Amino acid sequence: TQLLEQSPQFLSIQEGENLTVYCNSSSVFSSLQWYRQEPGEGPVLLVTVVTGGEVKKLKRLTFQFGDARKDSSLHITAAQPGDTGLYLCAGLALGGTSYGKLTFGQGTILTVHP
Amino acid sequence: DVKVTQSSRYLVKRTGEKVFLECVQDMDHENMFWYRQDPGLGLRLIYFSYDVKMKEKGDIPEGYSVSREKKERFSLILESASTNQTSMYLCASSWAGPSTDTQYFGPGTRLTVL
Structure with missing residues (x-):
């Protein structure tokens, strides 16, 4: 069974601060995704990274896939209260017929205080 | 827009009751998934289905069964509900094909078993 270790579990910061969330595994993944979930809703996809070393930016959010495709990070610059939520990383297994199983x-619960 | 709907947002049942959770997607997705979400444990896969009448066990199938009689509908069944099945249940769907990783989630059903 592949495992993804996400850290930290909780982050409580002030508006304007920067933060990084980490997602690590001993397994190689075909791709890695980041989702954001707000209270009372299901997770919504933010980004997918596929290539080792890939960096993607979504406004103030920067996502990086490790060179060996075993780890990923999410960096938020100048966090805002609207960034508050649960952030989840998810990996798609290599090879075979995965049926899209992630x-x-x-998860990391982020709270940004005004 | 892809839409995944779940039959109930909140459900309260008694120990020993049979519980049905329904999920419907409107985008003709081949893959459908049932997860439970508990604090600190992320999303854990219960069952998934890659075609009508096809089902595969996920990581925690014990105490659950599923049914997929139509492509758009995937049902989760708790044969005899127990208090340790109190949780948030999330349904998701995705396309089959080369890029199968993006999952679209419903809003979740918060189940309490008394």
Whole structure:
């Protein structure tokens, strides 16, 4: 069974601060995704990274896939209260017929205070 | 827009009851998934289905069964609900094909078993 270790589990910061969330595994993934979930809703995809070393930017969010495709990070610059939510990383297994089955990390609950 | 709907947002049942959770997607997706979400544990896969009448066990299938009689509908069944099945249940769907990783989630059903 592939595992994804996500850290930290909780982050409580002030508006304007920067933060980084990490997602690590001993397994190689075909691709890695980041989702964001707000209270009372299901997770919504933010980004997918596919190539080792890939960096993607979504406004103030920067996502990076490790060179070996075993880890990923999410960096938020100048966090805002609207960034508050649960952030989840998820990996798609290599090869075979995965049927799109994802392995999820434990999640990071981010709270940004005004 | 892809839409995944779940039959109930909140459900309260008694120990031993049979519980049905329904999920419907409107985008003709081949793959459908049932997860439970508990604090600190992320999303754990219960069952998934890659075609009508096809089902595969996920990581925690014990105490659950599923049914997929139509492509758009995937049902999760708790044969005899127990208190340790109190949780948030999330349904998701995705396309089959080369890029199968993006999952679209419903809003979730918060189930309480008394």
